[in-house]
Amino acid sequence: MSRPAHVPRRLAFLPFRGSRAVGEGLLTRRMLTGPTWCRLLPDVYVHRDAFARADHRMWCDAVALLLPPGAAIGGLSAAYLWGVDLLPRDAPVSVVLPPARRMRTHPMLDLGRSVLPAGDLTRFAGLPVTTPVRTAFDLGRRTPRSQAVIALDALLHRRVVKREKLRAYLDEHAGWPGMPLLREVLALAEPLAESPMETRLRLLLVDAGLPRPIAQHEIRAPTGRFVARVDLAYPDSRIAIEYEGDHHRERAQFRRDVTRLNALRAAGWLVLRFTADDVLRKPARVVREVTTARTERRPSLVGTPRTSTGSDDVRGVPVER
Structure with a gap:
């Protein structure tokens, strides 16, 4: 009977850089090619049991290992991390790259380029991600209209971002591409929408x-x-x-x-x-x-009395910048 492969505890659950694991003596190159490990991205691996339970968060963890300085997880992937899941099954991870940065393409990566000031970056459980307001800003101007309204409805409903803060951010970035769409979407958005x-x-x-x-x-x-x-x-x-x-x-x-x-x-x-x-x-x-x-x-x-509180009296009536 073959002996089960040894799995270092720190590599048992989360994606990791293969070169680093080899450099630290945790694994060998030959081990990485065996059935115990699954290759997600260039030089990024995960244990097969973790891969069997893979979700979008795991892919965000994997992508974060390859992000160049100043880049961040953005778009619908950032919304997912902020608690708003609007992603189709097996959706790629959205990444915002500053214009001067480069990253190898991959089917599980949706790369977009944009200016990304330090104030628009934060961290979520250790992952670099666009701030809630920048996430809403990008989704509202770079997504087809109906999807943009759906995204803003969800972000506002979950109180990930407030309409007033997004409107102020919009005014501060008036010359950016997609602003007419974003203004229309923001006017249509409804924080009370539940789905x-x-x-x-x-x-x-x-x-x-x-x-x-x-x-x-x-x-x-x-x-x-x-x-x-x-x-x-x-x-x-x-x-x-x-x-x-x-x-x-x-x-x-x-x-x-x-x-x-x-x-x-x-x-x-x-x-x-x-x-x-x-x-x-x-x-x-x-x-x-x-x-x-x-x-x-x-x-x-006509003439039916109504309350002023929103309730009703029912008597007798039936590559950017």
């Missing part, structure tokens, strides 16, 4: 010319009793718009949804429910249904 699909649904309605719906709107009875909180709402016409994710198919959740829907109907609200398939593949139908509902309900609701 990317809620953001997509809201954008779909706004882009169709409908008024911007209120996010996470609380509906209360005249007594102040809480009825429900809905994803999006048009209080003037008492229309609630809900995004239904796959978890709504679970039996317990389905039962709660039925009770909640009945309570909203009793309070005089019309509830429109949409799925990912509706939003992504049938956007015209979504817009048509919402538009029709607003047209049909608003005439009968």
Whole structure:
């Protein structure tokens, strides 16, 4: 029976530079070519058990070992480290390189060049990463519009960055590329949005010319009793718009949804429910249904009293710089 390979404790969990491990006498070059170790990047290895549990954080750890001075993990990878996971499966690590720095390309690297002042750099658990405000700044101006709004919604919702601080940073960097997009995205951003699909649904309605719906709107009875909180709402016409994710198919959740829907109907609200398939593949139908509902309900609701707190009285109404 073959003897199990010896695994130094300090190399058992995190990526490491192979040349350094060899130089310190922890491993030999021949050992690195064996089945115990997995090569992630040039001269970067990890134990096979750690590789079996690989996530984006492990890849960030690996990439950080190769970053030249002044470079940092940025973009969606920085957002991931700050607690906002918007990455597709097996996404490469986003890196911001100062113009004078070089780094070898690799399928697991998404390299971008930009001026990166020292004030825009910080460390997260030892990893060089763009600050929260710089992360939001880059995502808002360098990402396609819908993805940019999704990213800013998530960063604002998790309080990784505050709108006022981002707006001030934007004003200080007025001449940078992508500013018109960032200003539009910041105006569209909604800190109360709780998921990317809620953001997509809201954008779909706004882009169709409908008024911007209120996010996470609380509906209360005249007594102040809480009825429900809905994803999006048009209080003037008492229309609630809900995004239904796959978890709504679970039996317990389905039962709660039925009770909640009945309570909203009793309070005089019309509830429109949409799925990912509706939003992504049938956007015209979504817009048509919402538009029709607003047209049909608003005439009968003229003069309906509303509270000023966001809740509703429901009496008697159905390479850069």
